[in-house]
Amino acid sequence: MAVKIRLKRTGMKKAPSYRVVVADARSPRDGRIIENIGWYNPRVEPSAINxxxxxxxxxxxxxxQPTDSVLSLLQRAGIVERSSQTTAAPDAQ
Incomplete structure (x- = not known):
């Protein structure tokens, strides 16, 4: 079972806030989750991350596996260190 850490959208129409959840990769964005581990509110200045x-x-x-957006949030919250993610170009011969 592939497990992802991703965002689940909550809030009113045109006023999003998000829950940071652990879910099966096959379940829909706002579907069944395994565990709720936090929240993110981009509508306040500065954006609130918990x-x-x-x-x-x-x-x-x-x-x-965290999604790209959750990885960014984890780095901003200081939970995961920023790493120099260099992608090596394949050898063209």
């Missing part, structure tokens, strides 16, 4: 560090690190250690 993620349970212990739960997030435990899920990452157990193999859960």
């Amino acid at each position: 993620i349970d560090k212990e739960k997030a690190l435990n899920w990452l250690k157990n193999g859960a």
